[in-house]
Amino acid sequence: MKKLLAALILVMLNWACSQQSTRPAAVAFHNVNAKYNAIFQADRLLISLTNKVREEKKENFSNALPILAPIDTSFSQSYAKEIANLVRKATLVIDRHQNSRFVDDAYLIIGRGRLLQHDLTNALETFKYINSIEHDPKTQQSALIELATIYLYQADYPSAQKVFNFIAENPMNANQEQHLLLVQAFAYQKQNAIAKSIPLLEKAAPRVKNRAERGRLFYILGQMHQELGQTAAARKAYEQCLKQKSSYSLTLHAQIAILSLTENIPGLEKLVKDPKNQDLQSDIFLAIGQIHFQHKDYELARKNWENGGTNNPNKGELYFQLGQLFSNQLKDYRNAANYFDSAATFLPSQHSQYQLAQKLRTQWGEFARLDGSIQLQDSLLKLGQRSESDLKAMYEKIQKSKKAKKDSVQLTIASSSNVSLATFTRRPSTPEQQSFYFYNDQARVQGQQEFSTKWGIRTLEDFWNRKNKQAAVLTDAPLMPSNVAQTNMVGESAQTQDSLQIWLNSIPRTEKQQADIQKKREKALFDLGKYAKLELAKNDLATNSLTHLLGDYPLTSFEAEALYLLYLSSDKPKTYRQLLFDKYPNSYFKQAILTLEFGGLTEGKELEAQKNYEKAFAQFKSGDFTACIAQADLLLQSFPGSKWEDKIVFLKAQSYGGLKDFDRYKKELKQFEQAYPKSQLIPEVKALLEKFTQNNR
Incomplete structure (x- = not known):
């Protein structure tokens, strides 16, 4: 009888706890279990992950900060297990407590978990689904706000506006109103309607409870006012940011912004000298350089921006600015090509200037190739005018200089191996120097010496290791001065003679060789002038190259097109027009001018x-x-x-x-x-x- 009674009680309990039951006892049971078990744990985990997103966010203060920054994919990868656990805990409510009133809350947490995973597609579908089930209207409003945010991330502004219209038809609590104001301000910011974004942000920023986030929003307000030229309002916003006393980095950048607005260079220089700002000196140098740039003092701007490149995580943007400075203001096109190449290397793929940087790298890379070709031909022609004895003396001088440098490095390496760890000091290597061979001068020179010891001095050519090279191959030995002193002198002499002859053979000494070099130089000058005009739109560079072409090669076959290009790029177009019409009356380029x-x-x-x-x-x-x-x-x-x-x-x-x-x-x-x-x-x-x-x- 007792066993039968126990079985009956167990059946009744199971029936009462069934998640399909709508009886008050069953619903109450599942509400309690859902709220104080899975939902409670998931909420705590979501708050923890949200705080970590805020703490680990890497801000780029040289650009306009977004009001709502998207989740970085690196965060999603670093916290993949924690986010998966968050989604799993919220899923338990759906699996085990279907008749509770917290199912929509669980879906809301799952949607936010998908956002943390950077899975916008599934997050979008989750928030849509919440609005298809009949549950708490407040949860639906929160889901709609998140839905609008995703549409903004995807730049789908019509869909976001439809969601905003739907949200406006239903009541919201204070937190939702504050969140909606930020999302709407973000929508205007994304569409470059800064004037419309500012009032919404001014209303929302003071309501934010988190001090760090509140300070960040005031800083963004300052940036917006500054972009519109509202200096007084910008300074007031930056001062509000300082009052929040949030992160040191944000506080420092607010100080930099205020000093930049007043063009207080001594104040910025004082910040540079402060030891606390050592890791952020690059941003201060950037601000100083910007002030000099606005005053058209381009050399001081260049100097400060180059100083700002040291240990700067945003060096890609800095190199891009320097490339623009050298190409547009300083007219130093060789340095411009180098900086554009560096900008394309260091800019992240998601950066707004990434595609332009890649294009400029290609364009200026071709300029560097053509310019380098002209320099090479000029050097070869100058060397070709010198006597063989002068060339040999020059070669010996270069080799002695190289040997002295190598011996110095060898001595440094040998000495460092005998110095105790207690007395050995050197400048700390940057992460790049530690990981990249070519940034480490000591390792690079050592590698060069090991190569030349084994193979001799070789030119860069196919089959450089062919057998008929007269280089003496030495056995691998520790890189020490005593071993260098024991080098086989006969082999070394053979190496020197062989390398000297290769070098002499590369210099154009006969009339035919020099004529070939002149032909290459002529074409390179024309190609550079044409490229500068049509691809780079640099009239001064095109004019300089093409006038050199016509001056050095008066009988050039490129004359007609060169005159046409000079007509387009020179400040004396009538002169070149007349020359073209007189010398080439039937030229296509004459027709092109008439068409223009x-x-x-x-x-x-x-x-x-x-x-x-x-x-x-x-x-x-x-x-x-x-x-x-x-x-x-x-x-x-x-x-x-x-x-x-x-x-x-x-x-x-x-x-x-x-x-x-x-x-x-x-x-x-x-x-x-x-x-x-x-x-x-x-x-x-x-x-x-x-x-x-x-x-x-």
């Missing part, structure tokens, strides 16, 4: 050009090539810029082929390729040139 000056043709003129083109084409078909050429020249003069122009020029080139004037035929086709790169006839022109080349090999 007179613009497009009227419909009537186009019809007239078409009729005359058909006349020239009939002459070509009948074999009257001379008359066709004359008609084509008349058309080009009479109808500059016609939509038939490329066809007329192509017909003229074909006519020279019909006359068997193959040199002129080839020249006309090549000029067509240069003048009309977007013409539909380009594939046919290239095919004709290729066929012509094959037939004349």
Whole structure:
């Protein structure tokens, strides 16, 4: 009987605790278990993760801070287990307490967990689902606010606005009102409507309970006012940020902002000297450089920005600014190319300037290649003018200098191995120097010496390790001065002679060799001038290169196009226009100038050009090539810029082929390729040139 009674009680308890039951006892049981077990633990874990997001957030104070910063993917990876545990705990409510009133709260926590995982797609679906189930309206409002935030992250502004409209139809509590104000301010910020964002942010910022987050929002307010030129309001906002006494980094940047607004360079320099700011000196130098830049003192701006590059985690942005400074204000294009290359290397892929930096790296990399080619040809030509004895003396001097440097490094390495750890001191290496071989001078020079000890001094060429090199290969030995002293002198002499001869052979000494170098230099000057104008839009660089071309090579084959490019880029266009018209009256580049000056043709003129083109084409078909050429020249003069122009020029080139004037035929086709790169006839022109080349090999 007792066993039967116990079984009956157990069945009744199970029935009462069923999550499908709607009886008050069952619902109360599951409400208590859901709230004070899974939901309680999940809430605590969510608060902990949210605080860690705030603490580990890496702010870039040189740019405008976003009101709502997206979760960094690195955070999602670092705390993957904790976030998964958060989602698991919230899921328990759905699995085990379906009849409780905390199911929608569980889904809200799961959605926020998906946000922490940077899984926007599933987070979006979760918040949508919350609004499809009939539960607490306040939870639904919170889900809608989170939904709008995700749409803003995805730049889907119409969908976000629809959500805002829906939210406005339902009541909210104080926390939700404050959160909504921030999200709406963020929406205007994302759309660059700063003036509309400011009032919302001014209303929301004082309501934020967390002191660090409140200080951050006041700092953003200062940035917004500063962007609109509202200096007094910006300073007031920065001062409010200082009053919050949040993180030291934020407080320091607020101080920097206030001193920058007043252009107080002595105050900024005082901050640089403060030992507490050693890790943030780069940002202070950036601010000082910006003040000098605004006053057009570009050299001081450069100096401070270069100082700001030391140990700067945002060096990619700094290098980008320096690249712009060197290319636009200082006109130092070689340094500009180097800085744009560094900017593309160090800027993170999610940065707003990343794509532009990659493009500029490619553009200025081509400039560096062309400029380097000109420098190389100039150096070779200068060396080619010197006698063999001078060259040998120069080579020996260079080798002695290299050997002295290597011996010095060897002595340093040998001495350091005999110095006790207690007395050995050196400047601490940066993380880059510790991890990257080429930043470590000692390791790099040691590697160079080990290579030259084994292989000798070799030029960079294919098959550098071929057997007929007269280098004496030494056994691997500890890098010590005593071992260097025991080097085989015969082998060393052979190495020196062999390397000297290779170097001498690379210098153009005969007339033919020097003519080849001059030809390369001529083309490089033209290519650089053309590239500077058409790709870099640097008129001064183009003018300098092209005037050097015409001055050094008065008979250059590039003269017509060079004059056209100078007409476009020089501050004396009429001079080059007249030269082009006088020397090349039938040039395509003359037609291009006329097109620029007179613009497009009227419909009537186009019809007239078409009729005359058909006349020239009939002459070509009948074999009257001379008359066709004359008609084509008349058309080009009479109808500059016609939509038939490329066809007329192509017909003229074909006519020279019909006359068997193959040199002129080839020249006309090549000029067509240069003048009309977007013409539909380009594939046919290239095919004709290729066929012509094959037939004349």
